[in-house]
Structures are given as C-alpha cells and as structure tokens.
Amino acid sequence: MKLRLSTMCVLVVAAGCGFSLFQTSQNVQQAEHELRNVQASLDKERDVIRVLETEWDYLNRPTRLEDLVKQHLDMQSTAPKALVRDSGDVPQHTLPVPVHKPAAGVQPALMKPAAPATAAPAPATDKSPRKFNDLIDTLTQPEGGQP
C-alpha cells in the first residue's frame, strides 16, 4: 500500500499534536504540583508571621519597654519645663563645630560629650529570659500569672 504525501503530513501533524498535548498536560500537572507546594509553604509562612507579629507586640509592651529602659538606660521622659519653646532661644555657638564629621541631622555644636557613667551599667542580662513559646505555656497554665 502506497502512502500518499498528504496522509503522511496528517499523521506527522497528529503525532506532533499528541506529543505537545501530552507535554502540556505534564507541564500543567507539574506546575500545579509546584503551586500547591508554594501555597502550602505560603500558608506556613503566614502562620509564622502571625506568631512573630504577636511576639513583636508582646515584646514591645510599654510596660516591658519601660522596665528595660529603667534597667539599662539612664534616660527619663522629658519634662515640659525642659522643652525649649522657641528655636531662636537655642544657643548656636557654644562649641566650635568639628569640620571633619559631617553628620547629617545631628548638631554636634549643641552636644556636650556624654560624661562617663559613674557606675558601670549592669551587664545586659535579661532577668526573665522567656521565649514566646513559654509565653503560651504560661498563659495556658491555670495559675499562670502575667510576667
């Protein structure tokens, strides 16, 4: 039996179509598989971010920050009396401006070098080194109080 040219062409095209269809379908399956994985890891990341955000706000409780400041820094809140009402009142030439330090935003002329602290600051040891996981522990304990 003699194959005509047109039949040959049709067969080749059909085979090509079949192959490309198969390949596309494989690619789609592959892509969907990857998508599922990515989505699963995204969900996981989202959960982790939620936990981290909560931990961030937990660690930034004003109460805790205040305690930390008291413990580690020699700073106080500004009294209204201490605020200069008019920027014109600020003395401009108390110290010569050092030229070699062009620090933007800082006015070294107004700053005296910080006096050395009389007592060395206590080493930064957190009195209660608690992890967030422990927090959940604490919170779920029936008698667990707020740290």
Add this chain to the structure above:
Amino acid sequence: MSLPPLFSRPSTRLIGARKSSLDVARGRLVFMGFCFAAIYVLVAARVMDLTLIQGELPRLTKAVFQEGGMNEAPVPVANRLRGDITDRNGVLLARSLKTPSLFANTTLITDPEQVARDLVKVLPDLKYGDVLQKLQRKTQFVWIKRNISPNSQYAILNLGYPGLNFQDESHRIYPQADLTSHIVGYTDVDGKGLGGVERSFDEYLKKGDGALTLSMDIRLQHVLRRELQKSITEFSGLGGGGVIMDVNTGEVLAAVSLPDFNPHNVRDKDKESLFSRLTLGVYEMGSTFKIFSTAALLELKNVSMGKTFDATEPIKIGRFSIRDFHAENRPLTIPEIFMVSSNIGAAKMGDMIGTRALRDFYKDLGLMDPLQMEVSEIGRPIIPNPWREVNTLTASFGHGIAVTPMQTVAAVASIINGGLLVHPTVIMDGEAVPDKKAAKANRNAVRVVSDETSHRMRQLLRLVVSDGTAKSANIPGFDVGGKTGSAEKPMARGYDRKRILSSFIGVFPMHAPRYAVLIMVDEPRGTKATHGYATGGWVAAPAAGRVITAMAPILGLVPEDIDPKNDLATPLKPYVRDKKTGGQLATFNVE
C-alpha cells in the same frame, strides 16, 4: 493528472465478483470511520468535561466569591481564625493563633500508667491521677490538654506513643494582657466573646473578615494605668478609673478600670476585677457635676459672672442639710462657687435654674439615659424617682444622681469643645459598624450649649487649675483646666464622710481643647504628705497632671507659654476674693 474527489464513488462501473468485494471493503471502511468518529466524539466530550466543567467553571465561580484570589481556596467560615483587635496604631490587642491541642485515642494505648507518667514529665501542670483516669477510659477521643506550646508538642511527638494525637485549635492571645482588659474583654476556650468589645462585636470577629481597630492608643493606656495605679497604691484606694478622651470626636484614647484582670486567665469568682468601673459602675460623681449645673445656669439664665449666691449658712431641707467642705460663710460669686467648690452655692444655682430646666439639661447631655458605647458592660444611671425639689439642689453638686464615669467625661467634653454633643466611642473604623459612618456624620450636629457658654466654662475650668483646688494639675505650657470632685459615698442613711470618691476631670489645652482626662480613685485615704486629706485636689489632680505631662511627648504636643494677660482665667480673677489680703485676686482692667 487530477486526483479524484476523496469520497465520491468511482465512476467506473464494475460488475460481478470484483464489484461485490469492493462493496464489502467500502462498507467496512465506512463502519471503521463511524467507529473512529464515535471515539473522537467521546474524547471531545471528555476533554470538555475535564477542562471546562471540572476545571474552569469552579475556578470562575471561586473568583467571583473572592475577587482576584484565584489561587487561594476559600476558607470555610468555621475554620477561619477570629479577627484581630488592634489599637489605633495597629498594635495588636487580641489575635487568634493556631496552637496544637493534645487528645488521646485510648484504644491504641497499651500501657496507660507509663504514658501518663511520661506525659506529666512533659506537661508538669497536669496531674498524674487525672491523666491516668482519662487514659484508662476506653474511648476514641479525650482531650488531655488544649493549646499547648510547640515545644511541648515536639517533646510529646518524641515520646512516640501511638494514640497521642494533636488537633490544631485557635487560641486567643492578648499580647498586652491586663493593660486593656475591660475594653477589649475576653473569650472562653471555644473563642466566644464574653466581655468588652469581644462580646459586643462577637459576630463580626467570628467572621474573621479583618481587624477591628479601636480608637485606643496603647501608649496612653499604659501611662494612664501606671499613674492611676500609683495614686491608688499611694492612697490605699479600693480601685479607680481613668479615661483619656478626644473632646471633639468622643474617641476614647485610653480607658482604665482598676483592679483589672488577665484576659488569658479569667476566673468568674473574681467579680471585683471583672467589674468595669468606667462603663458599668454608676457613681455619684460629686463636684464635677458643678460643671453641668454652672453651664446650665450660664446657658439658660444668662447671668453675669459677678452674680452672688449666699453661702453663709448650710441649707436645711427636712433631714438633709447641705454643707460646704471648705466653708467660706459669705456670699460667693459664680467663679468663687466653682473655684472653692461650694455645695451651698451650687444648690442655690440649681434652685435658680429650676427642676424642669436642670433635668432637661442633664438629659440633653446624656446623663439621664444609659451610656451609649460599643462595649457590652453598660450601667444604667440611677435617677431620683420621683424627682423632688431637694433632688434638684443635690443634683447641682453631683449627689442623689449616679452616672457612669464615661458619661461624665463625654458630657464635659460636649460642654468644653464649643458646645457640640459627643458620644463616647472606642471603635475607629466604619467597616465593623455599618451605621457608624452615618453616626459620624451626625456626630457634631447636636448643640447642647452655645459657643459663648462653652467659652465661659473654659474660663471657669482654667480658674480652678490656675488658682483653685486643682493647682497640682497645672502643667506649665499645656494650659490645663479642670474640676475636682470629692463625693461622699452613700450609706444606708445619708452619706459617709470618711468614704469618698475622689476625682478630677482635666481638659487641655484650654484655649482650643483637644483632650479630656478623668482620674477617679475609690475610697482613698489621706497620707502624711497630704495632711490627711484625700480629696480630688490631693489625690486625683496630681495624677492627672502626671498623665498630661507624660501624654504630651507621646502625642507630640509642644508646650506653649501663655502670657498671664491672655490666660483664660484672668478675666474672672476680679470676681474672686484673695484670702490673704481680703481684696480681689485682680482688678478689672478698665482701658
């Protein structure tokens, strides 16, 4: 040579055996053709089914449900986590997190004693007996412990016992713990809101559509709670309350009721700390009510500041007698009555206003109806019924009528801000509350006092802080005004002079008011430093001063020094007698 058409019959006519064999062959070909066609139709149908009906349609409908979110499968409402609650700056006040809960399938556990022993090692707060009892019951499902930490989960998985399984549950975490307990509220273990905003917005939060933003500012809340706690400790008070409110919008920036509770661990028996003094508790507020009676007098009777009321002798009505705490025993002008907080003077002012007018005025300020606010704990004011004439006199200085502190602050804000009624609110955004936008639009539509009366009240409040009972709240640069209150608490018969409710409502800056600060301490006891006094001027005003001092840098308020000539209180000083010299505090400036 031209090819014959593909499916046309051959034009040559054949006969005999050749014809019949060709016919058979054609018949077979046609049959085969039909078979293939049928198979192709089947394949096409299947392709339609897979791509369109099963593949694309569900995606399209999904896309309709969650706009643009083609990739995410819609989470059924039941599985969604409860919505967050945040403060006005987005700091989390409440959030639900997925935490594992441990349950046991005891049919798979062969050695309950050993398992119980190991479990108690990992979870030390469990009792061996309880765990063993649970494990010895033959059941497919029994909770051992709900909401455990990832660390404990890891340790239990490491034990490797079959029959110990985990289920993800949501657990409500309050990162700020007891700082916002009364306003935010709390939930039970199944995530049902039981108090505060958690309860009043339970439906909304359950849907998990988004965060509920409160108008509170956690930094101010902390400052307020710290200073209030300091006052309560210093004066050994039973408890107290504090509010910071935006006087123009009614937004509550901070609200503290002490003692408070840890929302993670609420015990029903602890009624005292669960009780919200600000919105549920009703109190006879005392002299702070003179703000309202004086405003009513100025608004309705159009009297001059120089008008005097005789406060020489206590008023006696039946078994009641109205006395002054700092008795002056002389006729007093309106600024003097306000400044020295004369009950006799205020009662006479109330008499002049009249029962009907005073009641209507209080009603306009929202003092006669239950507080309207978005928390679930709302107290109902106690109004004298029937309202006799003596009630008019006592209500003028804040006795015989009990309202919630939150209402009092809102009413003061309404008078001070230029005379427009404000409703206290703790919710920032309009999405959670559909009618909130409309409410916001109408918010400033109701006028309770005229602009002029509001201005005169600001002058009077400033006078109290610059020269009167609340000098300790006079923070330089912030132009503070306010009124102290020291209300004796009612007993079975009459009032107990030893048990008082000391309060101070401060407003600042007085020339263009923005914030109102209430400090209230329940049953404070005087100390040596205060010469035994426990009145509002000694207890609450200094605390309010400290709050204002600490608030200013947080809110970025720049102190402004005001020339004494331009001070709001200056025009009133000629009406006030100077105790030292016996003359006036200042003379009229006739120019």
